[in-house]
Amino acid sequence: MTSQTSGSPTSQIVRFAGDSGDGIQLQGAQFTHASALSGHDLATFPDFPAEIRAPAGTRFGVSAFQIQFGSNRVTTPGDAPDVLVAFNPAALVVNLPRLPKGALIIADASAFTEQRLRRADLDANPMEDGSLADYRVCAIDIAQLTLEAVKPFGLGTKDSQRCKNFWALGLVLWMFDQPREPTVAWIRARFRANQALLDANLAALNAGHAYGETAELGRELTQRHVPEAPLKAIEYRTITGAEALALGIVAAGELADTEVMFCSYPITPASSLLHHLVGLEDAGVTTYQAEDEIAAVCSAIGASYAGKFGITSSSGPGIALKTEALGLAVATELPLLVVNSQRAGPSTGMPTKTEQSDLYQAVYGRNADSPIPVIAARSPGDCFEVAIEASRIALRHMTPVILLTDGYIANASELWPLPDIDAFAPIPTNRPGPADTPESRPVYARDPATEARLWLAPGDSAYLYRVGGIEKDFYTGDISYEAANHQRMTDMRARKLARVADFIPDQTVELGDEMGLAVVAWGSTYGAVYQAVRLAREEGIAVAHIHLRHINPLPSNLGELLGRYDTVLVPELNTGQLATVLRDRLLINCVQINQVSGQPFAVSTLLNHLRAHATVRLQEVRHG
Amino acid sequence: MAEAIVRKDYASDQEVRWCPGCGDYSILKAVHRALADAGADPHNTVFVSGIGCSSRLPYYVNTYGFHTIHGRAPTIATGVKLANPALDVWVITGDGDGLSIGGNHLLHALRRNIDLNILLFNNEIYGLTKGQYSPTSREGTRSPTSPGGSLDQPVVPGLFAVGAGATFIARAVDIDQKGLPGILNAGRDHKGTAFIEILQNCIVYNEDVWQSVSSKKTAADHQVLCVHGEPLLFGKERTQGLRLNLATLKLEAVTLGENGIDISDILVHDETSTTLAHLLLSMHSPLPTPMGIIHRRPTASFEQAFREKKTGQRRQRVKQLLRRGDLLDRR
Structure with missing residues (x-):
């Protein structure tokens, strides 16, 4: 999906990784702002441990932030990073399996000490043992260079070292030709009460940027300019x-x-x-x-x-x-x-x-x-x-x-x-009007279109009412244990839910035609499903993407719409919950694609499923 | 209600469904009386309850009312009061509802000091589920779930309230039609959370558990009425009193005229003192049960600080928020 050559790739995926106290998320957020201001479409993925400051240098303590930005439509943070910025050995080894061959690794060389290799359960130094042969490696003494850059401001060692995320950010901003201004403004606001920290972080940012401009880094680190995305709206x-x-x-x-x-x-x-x-x-x-x-x-x-x-x-x-x-x-x-x-x-x-x-x-x-x-x-x-x-x-x-x-x-x-x-249209409420009285408009006189009762609040001087969890009479709201009334109330509650469907728009097809495979998804898998379907269609697979916003009730036309497809695929980050609801409500057959790893779907994972199903269908057509 | 409001105006049209002879009837009557005495506006009054016999009360009061779920009445009442601080909000709960399943919420309501009037009906038993022992049941209480006698140490509601930082703690007997309405209105007038424990008789499952303090014959000897600024005297002839024993740091009962005791030895009630509230509520038999307003200290209630800032420029403000942050302008 991304171009590996320097120059003008259409999109780039960058992953920052380090200890959970290294300021990785901050670095990612700042890079995101710069990328947006450069006119890129983008999507990010902060991936961090539950521990606030996990033990330094451990594999489980690695915090990461991934961003994909580009000149085309970007809907996911991307599967495989083009660039990994690793602040320590653990951050490198944990993220290595994600990297495609030829990816660029920017590593803080000063962090690859014997002690920190041990913290990451490494017997040998990956920078030296040939295990990075498939990648382009740019080892820089980031911590050391940061210390030198902030020396004039008289900070302690700890505070000085904490500036290294801005040093690295400066370098990466230079690399992608993105502006430093938003980060400069952020640093000024954040550290306005502490001039030394303010100056030091600015100096680190600028030093990282200058390092990119001036250092003789050869082929490993060259500037890559990603063109602006053709955005339709005016302000973003x-x-x-x-x-x-x-x-x-x-x-x-x-x-x-x-x-x-x-x-x-x-x-x-x-x-x-x-x-x-x-x-x-x-x-x-x-x-x-x-x-x-x-x-x-x-x-x-x-x-x-x-x-x-x-x-x-x-x-x-x-x-x-x-x-x-x-x-x-x-x-x-x-x-x-x-x-x-x-x-x-x-x-x-x-x-x-x-x-x-x-x-x-x-x-x-x-x-x-x-x-x-x-x-x-x-x-x-x-x-x-x-x-x-x-x-x-x-x-x-x-x-x-x-x-x-x-x-x-x-x-x-x-x-x-x-x-x-x-x-946006105003949102109507069910409050009584100034002329309403308990006689002209009782609390439980329901709106036939919605089954809504009156939304009455204490302080209203025209009414008085009491309500509770005990079953209430359909008409008066008084306590009722009467059999027929409970049936009527239960039916009303079911009808109330069903009535919602009268107000929600018909389900549309996000991408593709009304034939072949339908991928029906919901929630945060949107971006990955969209890209997988787009790529599959480029490969000639007849597949459509349908994405649900309303799950209960389902849009009224959904059953009919799905009936037009040969196969309904339902990818979910669970063991098949929407698939169950669709079978339950629409009596349709669905094929499940499930992943429960705590990670979002990779586009490639979904694309492989689509290819497999397209192949199966072709065989069915031949044999049938 | 332009005409004079009388007690019966506060009775709702619903049929009351408690057991005949239940102490809840007299509490309900006292609530109606208190509202009439205060001239409360029914449209600005809300009763919120949890689950249990006591929690049916809101249905029988002709104001706004919300019968909620087990133990959660303080939280719903908190939402009501914060949404509209002008409302007079009462919470009706029991020993099981308020101190067992809802103990956590009672703790936080009291420490937050929202302006609520909390009435806890304590009958030391679970009534609506048919007589199991409750968190206030005395040790050894025999019940369907404790046939050999309960093992739990009971909680003293007032002491719990002291520990939670309550700014108003009172205790009254269900049948005390003279005293109870006044105490209810003292709680209503208190700015902050008022906690009123009402010793209530469950005629079916725990009859006469409060007899010594509620019966006319024995009450004088078994309860001490706490009145701010007055000596803590009790007994039919008011010849007994409470004195602080400096060696044990506990209260002890002494008799005027015996062993050289005179009125100057008797503790004078200071309702603003949490230490004294703690000492009084820690007394147990044969010492008398403290009644009345045991603790009251003036404070600012939570919702006074929880004010909304209205600008009248809301849509503009929303637009401003949408534009917050770095903008990419494509013009």
């Missing part, structure tokens, strides 16, 4: 999924003319959403850090009962704890948004690794018949629209809604065309 910024989701929540509140109360309890990888929403009271969002997951969802329900839009957020284990309260929100018919940033499980699992394995939990995972709409984001930027769409369903239908995202989307970033909030 880079955005992570967590940030886009936060902005989507802010926008949804404004579109609904409703104050938002976001109640959450810290959990990886969902906490960043809370971080992004804190301090936005002037944009209509208050945040509340509760004592636990249950308190978080319950305070959000309390807020919704009191007339604000309650939102809670967590990851799978936390959603499990919230489950009983979700039943209460179903029974009491209150709007509630529940965000699940999925991670690898079961139990604590691998908190910083991604997975799509909470789909069953979202669709089926509650006691009793308690249907909840489920909607999924496919990319970092998509989180913005999905948050608005999920809020719209919750407020329009008076129901909890589960929004599925995952650790990959939450942390990854992409280039994002700035949305125009004025172009």
Whole structure:
């Protein structure tokens, strides 16, 4: 996919790797900004351990950040890095299997000491034993050169060494002809209270850049200029999924003319959403850090009962704890948004690794018949629209809604065309109007289109009402244990979910025609599936990409659409959860492609599956 | 409600479904009375409850109400109060709901000091699940799940509240129609979380567990009414009192006129002292049970700091946020 020759490749994949305390993620984020400002399309993948500062030099402590940027459409961080920047032996060996032959390795030579080789469980030095023969290696004493560059500022050894990420960043920025200005601005803002650190980090950045310009590095390190992407929109910024989701929540509140109360309890990888929403009271969002997951969802329900839009957020284990309260929100018919940033499980699992394995939990995972709409984001930027769409369903239908995202989307970033909030339709709510009274519009007089009841809040002087988790009378809302009423209420709750489908758009085909193979996917596999299908089509395989946003209920036309294909392939980062839902709801046959490694799909993995299925089909045609 | 509001105006149209003779009836009556005495606006009043016999109460009060899930009433009430600080929010819970499954939330509600009026009905037993021992059941309580007598050491609700940093702790008896409404309204008036333990009689599963403090015959000898600024006296003739034993750092009962004891030896109640609250709540038989407002200290409640900043320029602010960061401008 990428050109290995220097000059003007269409896209490049760069991976930064080092200890989890080396500032790898920061380096990656800064490079991302520079790349965006250079006019590249891009996608990133932060891949880090759960430990905050894992023991230095160990293999399990390696933190990495990968970016693909280019002049064509980029939807994944790429399979195989063109360039690996490795700050220590562990970072090198852990990432070596990802590198294609001929890839460039920029390694901090000063880190390959006997002691640090031992920390990485290496008996021999890979820089010397010939194991890197297939790669182009550029060994630079980064730590040593950084120390020299920052010497004038009188920092201690530790602080001086910590500047090495900016030294390396300077070098890589030079290599790809990308601007230093955004990083310079960031350093000035970040270290404004400490002149010595500010000067030292700037000096390190500039020294790395100058090293590229002046050093005699020969053929290993040459400048590569990636041309700008032909972008259609006018203004862009880079955005992570967590940030886009936060902005989507802010926008949804404004579109609904409703104050938002976001109640959450810290959990990886969902906490960043809370971080992004804190301090936005002037944009209509208050945040509340509760004592636990249950308190978080319950305070959000309390807020919704009191007339604000309650939102809670967590990851799978936390959603499990919230489950009983979700039943209460179903029974009491209150709007509630529940965000699940999925991670690898079961139990604590691998908190910083991604997975799509909470789909069953979202669709089926509650006691009793308690249907909840489920909607999924496919990319970092998509989180913005999905948050608005999920809020719209919750407020329009008076129901909890589960929004599925995952650790990959939450942390990854992409280039994002700035949305125009004025172009979004206002979100209707079910609040009583000023002239409504309990007689003219009873609390449980339902909207026939949505089954929504009135959204009444304490403080309303025209009404008084009490509600709870006990089954209520369909008409009056009073406690009812009557058999026929429970049937009527259960039917109504099922109908309420089904009615959502009347408001969601028909499923479209992302790429390809309505024949041959259909790849039906959801969530964060979007980018990889899109590229695999695109490449397969270039090879002449008749394959289409269909990507679901709405999972419960499914779009009304989905069954008919999928019926036009010979084979439906369902790739997922779980053991086949969407495939089960499709079989359950549409009675169709699906072929599963599953990977549960904590890593996103590689495009090549999916492409190989598509090729295999295309071959099988050809044989079937011949023999049939 | 332009006309004078009377107690019955606060009764809802729902049929009350507690066992005949349950202490909850008298508590409900006292709640109606308290609301009438306070002239509470039903439209600005919310009762939030968990699960259990006590938690049915919101259905019977003609205000806004939310019957939630087991143990979580403080969290939902927190959401309600933070969403609309103008509301008068009451929490109805029991010893099982509040101190067993919901103990964590009670702890955090109390330490956060949100302006809630929490009423914990303590009958030392699980009623709605048919009589199992609860976290406040006395050691040795025989029940369907503890036929040989319970082994657990019970929690003292008031001491738990002291430990959680509560700024208002009171105790009353269910049938005390004279005293209870006043205590409920003292809790209502308190800025911050008010914690009111109501000793409630479960006529079916734990009858008369509070008899010594609730019966007219014995109450005077078995309870000491705490009134700020007044000596802690008790007994029919108010001849007994509490004194701090400096050697044991515990309270002890003494009799006026005996061994040279006079009124100056008797501790004067200081409701602002957490130390005294701790000492009073640590007393057990044969010392009297402290009743009334045991602890109250003026504070700022949580939601006063939890204010929203409204600018009236919300859409502009949203647009500004969308543009935050480095922009690539293609013009």
